[in-house]
Structures are given as C-alpha cells and as structure tokens.
Amino acid sequence: xxxxxxxxxxxxxxxxxxxxxxxxxxxxxxxxxxxxxxxxxxxxxxxxxxxxxxxxxxxxxxxxxxxxxxxxxxxxxxxxxxxxxxxxxxxxxxxxxxxxxxxxxxxxxxxxxxxxxxxxxxxxxxxxxxxxxxxxxxxxxxxxxxxxxxxxxxxxxxxxxxxxxxxxxxxxxxxxxxxxxxxxxxxxxxxxxxxxxxxxxxxxxxxxxxxxxxxxxxxxxxxxxxxxxxxxxxxxxxxxxxxxxxxxxxxxxxxxxxxxxxxxxxxxxxxxxxxxxxxxxxxxxxxxxxxxxxxxxxxxxxxxxxxxxxxxxxxxxxxxxxxxxxxxxxxxxxxxxxxxxxxxxxxxxxxxxxxxxxxxxxxxxxxxxxxxxxxxxxxxxxxxxxxxxxxxxxxxxxxxxxxxxxxxxxxxxxxxxxxxxxxxxxxxxxxxxxxxxxxxxxxxxxxxxxxxxxxxxxxxxxxxxxxxxxxxxxxxxxxxxxxxxxxxxxxxxxxxxxxxxxxxxxxxxxxxxxxxxxxxxxxxxxxxxxxxxxxxxxxxxxxxxxxxxxxxxxxxxxxxxxxxxxxxxxxxxxxxxxxxxxxxxx
Amino acid sequence: xxxxxxxxxxxxxxxxxxxxxxxxxxxxxxxxxxxxxxxxxxxxxxxxxxxxxxxxxxxxxxxxxxxxxxxxxxxxxxxxxxxxxxxxxxxxxxx
Numbered sequence: 001x002x003x004x005x006x007x008x009x010x011x012x013x014x015x016x017x018x019x020x021x022x023x024x025x026x027x028x029x030x031x032x033x034x035x036x037x038x039x040x041x042x043x044x045x046x047x048x049x050x051x052x053x054x055x056x057x058x059x060x061x062x063x064x065x066x067x068x069x070x071x072x073x074x075x076x077x078x079x080x081x082x083x084x085x086x087x088x089x090x091x092x093x094x095x096x097x098x099x100x101x102x103x104x105x106x107x108x109x110x111x112x113x114x115x116x117x118x119x120x121x122x123x124x125x126x127x128x129x130x131x132x133x134x135x136x137x138x139x140x141x142x143x144x145x146x147x148x149x150x151x152x153x154x155x156x157x158x159x160x161x162x163x164x165x166x167x168x169x170x171x172x173x174x175x176x177x178x179x180x181x182x183x184x185x186x187x188x189x190x191x192x193x194x195x196x197x198x199x200x201x202x203x204x205x206x207x208x209x210x211x212x213x214x215x216x217x218x219x220x221x222x223x224x225x226x227x228x229x230x231x232x233x234x235x236x237x238x239x240x241x242x243x244x245x246x247x248x249x250x251x252x253x254x255x256x257x258x259x260x261x262x263x264x265x266x267x268x269x270x271x272x273x274x275x276x277x278x279x280x281x282x283x284x285x286x287x288x289x290x291x292x293x294x295x296x297x298x299x300x301x302x303x304x305x306x307x308x309x310x311x312x313x314x315x316x317x318x319x320x321x322x323x324x325x326x327x328x329x330x331x332x333x334x335x336x337x338x339x340x341x342x343x344x345x346x347x348x349x350x351x352x353x354x355x356x357x358x359x360x361x362x363x364x365x366x367x368x369x370x371x372x373x374x375x376x377x378x379x380x381x382x383x384x385x386x387x388x389x390x391x392x393x394x395x396x397x398x399x400x401x402x403x404x405x406x407x408x409x410x411x412x413x414x415x416x417x418x419x420x421x422x423x424x425x426x427x428x429x430x431x432x433x434x435x436x437x438x439x440x441x442x443x444x445x446x447x448x449x450x451x452x453x454x455x456x457x458x459x460x461x462x463x464x465x466x467x468x469x470x471x472x473x474x475x476x477x478x479x480x481x482x483x484x485x486x487x488x489x490x491x492x493x494x495x496x497x498x499x500x501x502x503x504x505x506x507x508x509x510x511x512x513x514x515x516x517x518x519x520x521x522x523x524x525x526x527x528x529x530x531x532x533x534x535x536x537x538x539x540x541x542x543x544x545x546x547x548x549x550x551x552x553x554x555x556x557x558x559x560x561x562x563x564x565x566x567x568x569x570x571x572x573x574x575x576x577x578x579x580x581x582x583x584x585x586x
Numbered sequence: 587x588x589x590x591x592x593x594x595x596x597x598x599x600x601x602x603x604x605x606x607x608x609x610x611x612x613x614x615x616x617x618x619x620x621x622x623x624x625x626x627x628x629x630x631x632x633x634x635x636x637x638x639x640x641x642x643x644x645x646x647x648x649x650x651x652x653x654x655x656x657x658x659x660x661x662x663x664x665x666x667x668x669x670x671x672x673x674x675x676x677x678x679x680x681x
Contacts, residue, residue, distance in 0.1 A: 398656035488657035
C-alpha cells in the first residue's frame with residue numbers, strides 16, 4: 001500500500017539523476033515517471049496520509065479529490081513522454097528540474113489541505129524556473145527571471161489569501177482550518193463577496209494567485225514570454241504542468257464561479273488573436289495553450305458535472321496533443337536551429353515523421369472527430385448549450401473554429417509547407433521520434449477508445465454512458481465548422497503572410513513601462529532623497545556614493561536592470577501585505 | 587475576368603507557388619478534394635437533425651457559415667485592430 005505522495009518518487013528520484021550517467025541515467029529517467037504512474041494507481045481509495053503541523057494542525061499529503069485520478073495520471077504519463085523526448089540531451093539540470101516540477105504537480109493533485117497544496121505549488125515554480133533557465137541563452141536567463149518574479153508574486157498573493165481565510169476560520173472556531181474542504185468557495189463563496197470582514201478578500205486573493213498560474217490575461221503574458229525561450233525539450237515539459245495544475249486547483253476551489261465563464265471566454269479569444277499575429281512557431285503554440293486553457297476555465301465556471309468532466313477530460317487530452325505539437329516544433333528547432341515561420345517552410349521533404357506527428361497533434365487540438373480533442377472539448381460546449389449560456393456557447397464555438405485556423409493549419413503550414421527555404425534536415429534522433437509517435441498514437445487512441453478516460457473523470461455516470469460524443473449531429477457540425485474554417489485560412493492566407501514582428505502583451509508593463517518609470521521617475525527621486533541625506537547626515541555619503549556609482553558603471557550591466565524589476569516586485573508584494581494588515585485593523 | 591480579379595487570384599496563388607513549381611498535380615488534387623469535401627459536408631447537413639439549443643444552431647449550414655465567418659472576423663480583427671496598435675519589430679525588447 002502506498003503511504004506517501006506518489007509524486008515524491010519523481011521529486012526525490014530527480015535528486016539521484018545528477019549522480020548517474022549514460023544508460024543508467026536514461027533508464028532511471030524513464031522508470032521514475034512509470035513508477036510514479038503505478039504508485040498513483042496503487043493509492044487506496046480511502047487513503048488519508050497526514051503529518052502533524054504546528055498547534056495540532058495536520059497536513060494531509062495524500063487524499064483523493066474528485067479530479068485527482070485524471071490529473072495525476074496524465075501528469076505522470078506526461079513526465080514519461082517528456083523524459084523520452086529529452087533522452088538524448090545532455091543538459092545536466094534540466095531533467096532533474098523538470099522531474100521536481102512534474103512530481104510537485106502530482107503532489108498538488110493529492111494534497112488534502114491548502115498548506116501542502118501551496119508548498120508543492122511553489123516547488124513547481126522553482127522547478128519550472130530552472131527548466132526555463134536550462135535554455136542556456138541570455139534570453140532564457142532574462143525570461144526565467146521574469147517568470148520567477150511573476151510566479152513568486154502570484155504565490156505571495158495566494159498566500160495572503162490563504163492566511164486571511166485561515167485566520168477567519170480560526171476565529172470561527174474551526175478545528176483544522178487548513179483542510180481543502182474549507183477552501184472550496186464554489187458558486188456562492190466568491191460571487192457573494194461583500195467585504196464585511198478581512199476573511200472576505202481571501203477568495204479574491206486566492207483566485208488571483210491561481211489565475212496568474214493559469215495564464216489568464218492580464219496576468220498571463222509570462223507564458224508566451226518564458227516557455228518559448230526554454231530548450232526544445234524544456235518547452236515540452238513546461239507546456240504541461242503549470243496551467244493544468246491551475247485548472248485542477250480551480251476545479252477544486254472555484255467550480256461554478258460565474259466569473260470564470262467570462263475569464264475562460266476571454267482566454268480562448270485572446271490566445272487566438274495573439275497566435276494569429278505571431279511569427280515564432282513555439283510562441284504560436286504557447287498562445288494556443290492560453291486558448292485551450294480558456295475552454296477548461298470556462299467549463300469550470302459553468303460548474304455542472306458535465307462541464308467539470310469536460311474540463312478535466314480536456315486537460316488530459318490537451319496535455320498530450322500540446323506536448324506532441326511542441327515536440328514536433330522542438331524537433332524542427334533541434335534539427336534546423338530555426339524557430340521563426342519566416343525562416344521555415346518546405347520541411348515536408350525530409351522530416352516526414354515530424355510532419356505527420358505535428359499534423360496529428362494539430363488535428364487533435366482542432367478537435368477533429370476520431371482524435372482526442374473531439375471527445376473532450378465537445379463536452380464543454382455541450383454543457384454550455386445545456387445550460388443555455390448563449391454567449392459562452394457562441395464564443396467557444398467561434399474559438400473552436402479559430403483553433404483550427406491558428407494552430408491546426410497555421411503551425412504545420414508555415415513550418416512544413418508554404419515556401420521551400422531549401423532546408424533539408426532529416427527527422428530527429430530515435431528517442432524524439434519515438435516520443436512523438438507514442439503521443440500521436442495516444443491522440444488517436446483517445447479519440448476512438450475514449451471510455452477508459454471517461455471512467456476516471458471526476459464525476460462518473462451513475463447509470464448509462466457518461467456522454468456520447470459520436471452522434472451524427474456532433475460529427476457533421478464539427479466537420480462543417482472545421483472544414484469551412486480551413487477554407488477561411490486559405491482565402492485569407494495573403495493577409496496572414498508572416499512578418500518579423502511581435503505583438504505587445506501585458507508583459508510590456510514590467511519589461512518597458514515599470515523600468516522606464518524607475519529610470520525616469522523613481523530613481524531620480526531616490527537620488528534627490530540621497531542628496532537630502534547628504535546634507536543632513538554626513539555619514540550617509542557612502543549610500544549616495546553607491547547610488548551614483550550605480551548610475552554609471554553598474555547601470556549598464558544586465559544584472560542591475562533585473563534588480564530594478566525584482567525591487568518593483570518586492571514593492572508590490574509589500575503593498576499587498578500592507579493592504580492585508582489594514583484590512584485586519586479596520 | 588477583370589484585372590482586379592486577376593490580382594486576387596494571383597495573391598491567393600502566391601503562397602502555393604513553391605509547391606506548384608514542384609508538384610502542380612498534388613496541389614490541384616488537394617484543392618479538388620478539399621472543395622468536394624466542403625460542399626459534401628455542407629450538403630450532408632440538410633439531412634441531419636440537430637438538437638437545437640438556441641434556435642439558430644439547427645439551421646442547415648449554420649456551422650459552415652459560422653466557422654467561415656468567425657475566422658474571417660478573427661483574422662481581420664487581429665490584423666487590422668490588435669495588430670495595428672500592438673505590432674512591433676521583433677527586436678523591440680532587445681534595444
């Protein structure tokens with residue numbers, strides 16, 4: 001019997017990886033995820049593993065929540081696929097960091113209390129930051145730092161919310177206020193927010209903390225900023241865990257919160273618009289993560305059993321086809337060293353396996369019948385229709401059409417077809433091909449034999465089938481929607497010509513605006529204050545001296561600019577803290 | 587056919603030029619099959635009974651037109667609204 005969190009196999013196993021080499025390392029990197037997968041399934045149904053914490057409080061490390069099985073299974077499977085894809089790379093820290101990241105994600109799904117959930121949630125941020133840094137470029141270094149800053153800020157906001165709620169529960173005489181059950185805000189908890197006491201801002205802060213990780217605009221630009229800067233295998237890992245863990249946590253804590261319907265709709269459209277304009281192939285796919293997570297968030301907002309099952313199933317299917325798409329893009333990057341659509345094209349000549357696997361992933365993300373996307377996404381749309389949510393249904397349907405346009409056709413078209421750039425690289429090494437073929441196989445298998453997935457969804461059906469995806473009406477509607485969107489793509493192709501451009505996103509605020517404010521307003525103010533200090537306190541000259549030195553030599557170092565960002569983050573965190581304290585005292 | 591029409595067709599052809607040079611037959615087959623599928627699936631919709639939820643979703647051909655229309659709107663909106671305001675050279679952050 002399993003008496004420990006299964007994710008720890010990956011987390012602790014990752015610490016062994018640096019000490020082994022060659023085939024042993026390879027074997028270990030494939031066995032650890034499989035062992036985790038087996039352990040997940042060996043956890044008994046009534047498991048309740050606790051450790052005691054201060055003041056008689058208990059942390060519950062292992063407990064089944066309704067969506068645990070589906071998420072823990074796919075996270076383990078994903079770690080295996082990612083490890084297989086990364087088998088031939090020789091970066092020392094990337095894989096151990098990815099395993100800490102993946103293992104912590106599995107641990108989050110088993111957490112029975114908010115504190116252990118939060119600890120593993122933060123461990124994910126640490127692991128994933130190191131994965132971004134393993135890109136080993138100057139760009140990945142900076143993007144990783146921004147990524148870390150955003151995530152630790154998100155963690156601080158979430159922790160503030162958790163504390164506010166725990167204290168409110170404590171004041172109410174609750175025995176063990178850490179239990180997740182007390183944090184299931186559901187439809188009522190958030191919508192009925194009245195701000196009558198400090199505990200009332202808790203759901204709000206916790207929700208923002210989660211939405212930052214779910215990449216919801218305006219908090220979500222870290223995703224398209226950081227993920228495409230990681231290595232070809234790093235991005236594959238990154239695509240899977242952070243946003244989908246957020247989906248899991250939203251499902252546990254905020255199912256049925258109406259606001260999420262609108263947040264999800266916005267994400268679905270935002271992802272498409274930015275992906276349409278994007279030139280970097282992996283950034284196109286990064287924006288399409290936001291689009292796909294939008295469907296899930298919308299489903300969680302709808303909150304019926306059908307919608308939640310749909311969101312969970314879609315997370316499962318999405319992790320596989322998105323990893324597959326990024327493996328295909330990663331293989332292209334690995335073999336050509338190029339990542340922009342304007343440099344790519346015509347690769348169908350010599351990379352057939354990469355192309356076909358990319359196309360299968362593209363069909364799956366577009367939810368073509370007989371692929372995994374179809375049997376999951378249609379459940380969310382169905383739930384919107386069943387609840388007569390006209391606007392949500394119209395937006396999700398339009399977004400389904402847009403997915404085919406921006407990811408389903410655009411990615412394969414510009415990378416493998418369109419203009420022949422004369423590139424003739426072969427398909428990538430065997431392990432990368434094997435990982436792609438395995439995931440491509442799963443995309444189709446799930447589309448055809450979906451019952452095993454339906455059987456592990458959060459709310460199994462009591463009598464009769466849970467949901468029937470393959471009705472004539474569903475298949476014909478979906479094929480119409482997709483094929484005619486395809487026509488739109490080719491008719492509008494002259495307008496979609498790739499250019500050497502990016503599209504400004506919310507990260508502009510902290511990459512351009514805040515640093516400018518610091519240089520233009522705050523630093524001069526600090527300098528003036530420094531002069532003031534000089535006048536009044538002779539001994540403070542050293543500080544002012546440091547300040548003026550920073551103005552000259554140090555200011556040109558990249559290190560100094562990033563400090564200014566870190567400073568801004570600390571300032572914001574501090575202000576939130578003050579906000580919380582003021583909330584208490586009034 | 588007027589000059590204007592020629593212009594549009596030339597524009598639509600341009601992205602295919604590389605592949606047309608290599609294998610015109612494959613490109614023509616792709617288009618012939620695609621157009622046949624488009625018409626076939628739209629036609630098939632006449633004989634399918636949809637369970638209506640909102641009144642319009644049962645109309646024959648609704649999904650074809652909505653898919654096409656939604657994509658046109660999203661592409662034009664991206665390019666001429668969002669793109670116009672927020673597009674920058676891809677070296678923007680390097681400076």
